[in-house]
Amino acid sequence: MNDLLMTSANNIGGTVALISSAALGLLAFKYNDRAIFTDRRDDIPHHIPGVPIFGALFDQVANKDRILDWFKENIDELDTMTMFASALGVPPMIMTIDPRNVNHVLKDNFPNYVKGDNLITAGKELFGHGIFVANGEQWRYQRKAASLIFNAANFRDNFSQVFVKEVNTMSEHVLDKKAASGETIDFQDIIYKFTLESFVNIGFGKNLDILTSEENVPFAVSFDYCQHVAFERVINPFTDVRDKVKSIFRPGELSHKDHIKIIDDFAFLLVKERREQLKQGHEYSDLLSRFMNARNEKGQPLNDSELRDTVLNFIIAGRDTTAQTLSWGLYYLLTHPRVEAKLVEEVKQYITDEVENDPTQFYETIKKMVYAHAVFYETLRLEPVVPSNAKMAIQDDVLPDGTHVRKGDLILWHPYSMGRAEKIWGPDAKEFKPERWVQEGKLVRESAAKWPAFHHGPRVCLGQNLATLEGLMALTLLLKRYKFTLAPNQDIDYTVSLTHPMKNGMQVYVEKRQH
Numbered sequence: 373m374n375d376l377l378m379t380s381a382n383n384i385g386g387t388v389a390l391i392s393s394a395a396l397g398l399l400a401f402k403y404n405d406r407a408i409f410t411d412r413r414d415d416i417p418h419h420i421p422g423v424p425i426f427g428a429l430f431d432q433v434a435n436k437d438r439i440l441d442w443f444k445e446n447i448d449e450l451d452t453m454t455m456f457a458s459a460l461g462v463p464p465m466i467m468t469i470d471p472r473n474v475n476h477v478l479k480d481n482f483p484n485y486v487k488g489d490n491l492i493t494a495g496k497e498l499f500g501h502g503i504f505v506a507n508g509e510q511w512r513y514q515r516k517a518a519s520l521i522f523n524a525a526n527f528r529d530n531f532s533q534v535f536v537k538e539v540n541t542m543s544e545h546v547l548d549k550k551a552a553s554g555e556t557i558d559f560q561d562i563i564y565k566f567t568l569e570s571f572v573n574i575g576f577g578k579n580l581d582i583l584t585s586e587e588n589v590p591f592a593v594s595f596d597y598c599q600h601v602a603f604e605r606v607i608n609p610f611t612d613v614r615d616k617v618k619s620i621f622r623p624g625e626l627s628h629k630d631h632i633k634i635i636d637d638f639a640f641l642l643v644k645e646r647r648e649q650l651k652q653g654h655e656y657s658d659l660l661s662r663f664m665n666a667r668n669e670k671g672q673p674l675n676d677s678e679l680r681d682t683v684l685n686f687i688i689a690g691r692d693t694t695a696q697t698l699s700w701g702l703y704y705l706l707t708h709p710r711v712e713a714k715l716v717e718e719v720k721q722y723i724t725d726e727v728e729n730d731p732t733q734f735y736e737t738i739k740k741m742v743y744a745h746a747v748f749y750e751t752l753r754l755e756p757v758v759p760s761n762a763k764m765a766i767q768d769d770v771l772p773d774g775t776h777v778r779k780g781d782l783i784l785w786h787p788y789s790m791g792r793a794e795k796i797w798g799p800d801a802k803e804f805k806p807e808r809w810v811q812e813g814k815l816v817r818e819s820a821a822k823w824p825a826f827h828h829g830p831r832v833c834l835g836q837n838l839a840t841l842e843g844l845m846a847l848t849l850l851l852k853r854y855k856f857t858l859a860p861n862q863d864i865d866y867t868v869s870l871t872h873p874m875k876n877g878m879q880v881y882v883e884k885r886q887h
């Protein structure tokens with residue numbers, strides 16, 4: 373009897389296996405070069421080597437640490453400006469570097485393209501419902517509340533003072549000491565501390581006092597980690613499984629959950645302290661207070677969790693982007709002595725001791741520094757600190773280059789590849805040449821469709837003037853005071869994240885500049 377049962381069970385098992393293999397075979401035959409249940413898109417150039425059922429997933433995961441160059445190589449090999457790719461676990465992707473398409477998606481047909489579920493899910497613990505992942509009314513109230521702090525008086529009388537004060541702290545407590553000892557310093561690390569300290573001060577009215585020490589800031593370590601994970605989840609659906617397995621084998625290491633807790637504690641503490649200060653009768657008009665006075669999309673005051681999301685979204689905006697632009701900018705200056713010398717000349721001409729000691733005058737002076745702006749923009753052309761970005765189509769559409777978009781497609785545009793594309797910038801596209809931003813002595817800013825470093829259209833970066841002021845105040849003051857030199861034998865490269873950090877930082881020697 374038992375034998376009979378075993379035999380029939382074996383038969384059933386065998387039949388199921390046979391049917392499953394046949395079904396899998398049929399699916400593999402049907403989806404022989406693309407992700408399962410994805411339609412063929414023969415109307416769009418399509419190259420990334422796709423395997424049956426998984427599409428480009430394996431190639432994408434294999435290249436995850438160099439994903440920006442991988443994308444550029446695919447575009448170059450096809451000699452196209454728009455291409456299609458499908459990967460299991462990711463919505464169908466139309467990737468484009470065509471400025472006309474960028475203009476259409478970000479501006480002309482803005483209502484049709486939203487932040488997609490894949491981004492919202494990948495960054496859910498980090499971003500919550502903050503401005504970077506919000507759509508519709510949830511986005512609109514945040515944009516309105518934040519925009520209230522970006523007025524001329526604040527720039528002149530508040531932001532400028534904070535930036536000069538924090539550069540002075542960085543000089544006195546860190547850079548002067550390094551200049552005296554002759555040791556190297558990780559420029560990216562110290563400049564991250566500078567932008568974090570400045571932004572937390574401007575946005576949330578708190579002094580962290582992190583510039584006086586070379587210690588790691590636990591919040592910052594966890595924050596970087598979680599951003600890396602959020603980005604990796606977008607391109608690699610196995611990220612969470614891998615991290616769970618890792619935590620079994622390395623029980624002592626902080627898990628993603630631990631890192632999120634560190635970040636949460638930091639943000640909730642800021643909110644709690646502010647509520648207490650308000651009870652004691654203190655008055656504020658900074659970013660946090662604007663959000664505390666705002667109403668969310670349901671017409672209700674923001675709760676602590678929404679305020680936590682605000683704090684974290686704005687720290688990404690205010691800390692990472694500007695610090696990375698300054699790090700890449702200094703790297704290009706140190707590897708292009710001609711440009712550095714020209715900028716130092718401009719600094720000597722404009723940043724007199726009087727200007728340096730008067731933030732309001734400094735603020736007015738920066739506006740006149742054409743070459744410094746050109747260096748800043750050129751850095752963001754080659755190293756855009758949001759190097760790739762995507763939105764999801766909510767209805768079918770046709771892009772200006774004729775590409776057919778279907779509802780649910782991800783449209784991915786790629787400022788990193790755009791900045792390096794000869795089709796956009798001409799044969800010298802890959803050269804660091806700030807002069808391309810200057811005509812007859814005047815600064816000429818390219819259209820945001822061609823250079824979407826600060827995004828474009830209704831969701832253009834709210835902090836672009838703040839970032840430019842902060843970046844140029846810091847850069848010009850540092851160049852006036854110090855001569856930096858790259859320490860030898862370093863691999864200066866990017867690491868993939870939502871933004872564009874250097875993988876191992878950048879060690880530099882610091883000397884006092886002789887006038």
Ligand code: HEM
Nearest residue numbers: 504515689690693694697758825826827831833834835839
């Ligand atoms: C060099 C520095 C910066 C660059 C290159 C930059 C670039 C960008 C980009 C590309 C976006 C669009 C991101 C997206 O897809 O949602 C963005 C959005 C934004 N940026 Fe910046 N950013 C910089 C600095 C700042 C600073 C200092 C702030 C300060 C508050 C800021 C505030 C914002 C905000 C609030 C948004 C969201 C806008 C919206 O969705 O309506 N950014 N930025």
